[in-house]
Amino acid sequence: MMNINGKDSKIDTPDLKKAKETYDKIKMIESIDMDDAYKRTRSKISILEKSQFIHRLMRYAAVLAIPLFLATIVLSVLMFQSDKFNKKQVAEVMVPLGTIVKYDLPDGSVVWLNSGSKLQYPIRFTDKKREVILDGEAYFSVESNKENPFYVHTPYGISTYVYGTEFNVDAYSKDNKMEVTLIRGSLNVINHRLNEQTKLTPGNLASLSNGYLKVEKTDIDEKSGWKNGELVFRQASLLEILNKLERHYNVEIVLENPEGKSTADYSIRAIFRNETIDQIMDYLSASIKLKWTFIDENQALNRRKIKVII
Known part of the structure; x- marks a missing residue:
């Protein structure tokens, strides 16, 4: 088979x-x-x-x-209660470090918010006063309305009010510094703690000094150039420059002063537009003979740290 x-x-x-x-x-x-x-x-x-x-x-x-x-902003609508807004729906704009945001307000006014700033405002201006609260730096171009003044309140008990104009407010709560610069038009600055009020003319700056308002002439480009991406310094102190560099480039700068030198002895005059943080630090190093280095080059995706030695 x-x-x-x-x-x-x-x-x-x-x-x-x-x-x-x-x-x-x-x-x-x-x-x-x-x-x-x-x-x-x-x-x-x-x-x-x-x-x-x-x-x-x-x-x-x-x-x-x-x-x-x-958009690089965090926008949230919430119920906010304070003496300023008295139980109103409020929008909050928070700007990340290293970012500048241009934003339209409900009344047609425009605001540029600098890095690390926070602005609160009613989602609708229904009262006679148009009021906002600022912690940070902002450039305002306010829509003219003589019947409804525009108020900017800051953490320092200082408010400004206008009917329609352009001005810059620098009031970061962490800086212990408050400045208001008038670009055009007219502006009133109120010190609520002393019931003090002063009026500015274009090109003038009002700052808080020992609890009192101090008015002086200023360089408009230096105070408002940031909204166009420029860093303008006119005999600025080293600490002021480092603070602005931290926010503008989203870096952390650690200042070491082993010899106890006075930072007031360092002042710089410069304009930076498209330079990298490395290029600016090299410029400062050559100008005032400081030493700098990145503490950890592997932190590029996070907030980089820079060590500065004077």
Whole structure:
């Protein structure tokens, strides 16, 4: 009797070869666990579908994140109660470090917010006063309205009010410094703690000195150039420069002074536009003979640290 596998037979015809191939395929199919194969196949399909869904979700999330990143602001609407706003819905704009934001207010006024600033304002100006609260630095171009004055309140108990003009307010709560610079028009500055009020003319600056308002002439470009991406210094102190560099470039600067030198002895006159932080630090190093270095070059994705030695 002939063995269908052909091992015991020397007969090798095309028909026998086909029969043998068919027999082998049938045996292979019979050996497959169909239930197990079905389960494994469905599992692979499920994993693939999940992977494709996650990939699409991440792609959509990236697309949605782009305009949020470009806007570079955090905007939230909340219920806010204070003596200034008296239970009103308030919007809050927070500007990340290393960023400048131009923003339109409900009354048509425009505000430029500097790095690290926070502005609160009613989502609708319904009272006779248009009031905002600022912690940081902002350049205001206020829509003229003689019946509804525009107020800017700061953490220092200092407020400004105008009917329509352009001015700059520098009032970071962490800096222990408050300055108001009038660009054009007229502006009134109020010191609530002393019930003191003064009026500015264009090109004048009002600052808080020992609790009192001090008025003096100033360089408008130095005080407002930041909104155009410029850092303008006119005989600025080293500490003032380092503070502005920290915010503008989102870096942390650690100042070391082993010999106890007076930082007041260092003053700089310069304008920086498109320079990198490295180029500016090299300029300062050559100008006032300080030494600087990045503390950790591997922190490029986080806030970089710079050590400055004078």
